[in-house]
Amino acid sequence: MATVFIDGESGTTGLGIRERLGALPQVTLKSLSDDRRKDPAARRALMAEVDLVVLCLPDDAARESAALAAELGRDAPRLLDASTAHRVAPGWVYGFAELTPDHHENIAAAATVANPGCYPTGAIALVRPLVDAGLLPADYPLTINAVSGYSGGGKAMIQAHDAAHGPAFELYGLGLEHKHVPETMLYxxxxxxxxxxxSVGHYLKGMLVSIPLHLETLPGKPTGADLRSVLQARYAGCAQVTVVPAPTNGKLEPEALNDxxxxxxxxxxxxxHRQAVLVARLDNLGKGASGAAVQNIGLMLGLRTGAGVRELADA
Structure with missing residues (x-):
């Protein structure tokens, strides 16, 4: 049995993680009463009792919680941070298990893991294999377009859409300072x-991330089939990441992988026309958040949870 404390379990991601972990007989969830959840001493004491703590908190609170755990020294639990706070921080392993063929081993051995953002999960999955293969230069002027359901915006956006129905569609982050860009670049x-x-649409969950490319501007002037072959080789045998033929009707909708x-x-x-569009489709609350967290928890605690990487898929 492994024991897990979700610090911030009442949020959207925390609830999703709790639901998934609750279905695993190998995991015992530990919690604090409502009146003690903001008590640093109570949180630190519970951290000393468990094997792993999941941080489902705003960035500043996640940093404070990580510092509480560090105070425990050798008694500190392993940490999985679902916030943005530590995704590019030194000493934290990035929690996209399929990043490279052996990256799941880094997660399994890590004391501190940062869960990926939903948008970067799609973008990195598309871009990193092509960069590694030399088909996409590291300094290529990429444009990444994406649409998410409104659950990706947290409680405030969910309430706005549920109460007032929200706009049908809107662009945001037009100041070009979105917090997911640093991890997308690095990984x-x-x-x-x-x-x-x-962008966000007036539907609950589901995501498309798309990247347009002019094939003639890439090294070796690859075909679409060349790009597809690189992606297929990288993710061969992965249970959760698959390369799918392009739709014959030229359409993709974002909700097909929900739940x-x-x-x-x-x-x-x-x-x-020597043009291509790379597209990633996922549930922003699944592989884009809670699902990825449980995959990482399974790797960190040595659990067979259907983690979706080659070795665990074969176990």
């Missing part, structure tokens, strides 16, 4: 900052 293997244009922890990758190419 995507990029040296040039991409232009990232996120799953899967990530689908597409290469949609027009060879006559």
């Amino acid at each position: 995507g293997g990029l040296s040039r900052r991409p232009i990232f244009v996120p 799953t922890d899967r990530l689908e990758l597409y290469v949609c190419a027009n060879e006559a």
Whole structure:
């Protein structure tokens, strides 16, 4: 049995993690009463009792909670941070298990893991294999477009859409300072900052991340099939990440993977025009948040949870 404390379990991601972990007989969840959840001494005491703590908190609170755990020294639990606070911080392992063929081993051995953002999960899955293969230069001027359901915006956005129905569609982050860009650059293997244009639609969950490419501007002038082959080789044998043929009707909708922890990758190419669009589809609350967290928890605690990487899938 493994014991887990979710610090901030009442939020959207925390509730999703709790629901998933509650279905695992190998895990015992520990909690604090409502009147003690903000008591640092009570939180630190519980941290000393468990094997792993999941931080589902705003960034500043996540840093404070990580500091509380560090005060325990050798008695400190392992940490998984679902916030943005530690995604590019030294000493924290990035929690995208399929980042490289052996990256799940880094997660399994780590004391502190940062869960990925939902948008970067799709973008990095598409970009990193192509950069590693030399088909996409690290300094290529990428544009990343994405749309998410409104659950990705947290409680305030959920309440706004539920109460007032919200706009049908809106762009946001047009100041080009979105907090997901640093991790996308670092773990995507990029040296040039991409232009990232996120948007939200009036539906609860589901995400599409798309990256347009001019094939003639890439090294070796690859075809769409070349790009697809690289992605297929990288994710061969992965249970949760699959490369899917481009849709014959030229359409993709964002909700098809809702309530799953899967990530689908597409290469949609027009060879006559030498253009392509890379697309990732996922549930922003699944592989984009709670599902990825449980995958990482399984790796960190040595549990068979359907973690979706090659070795665990074969176990």
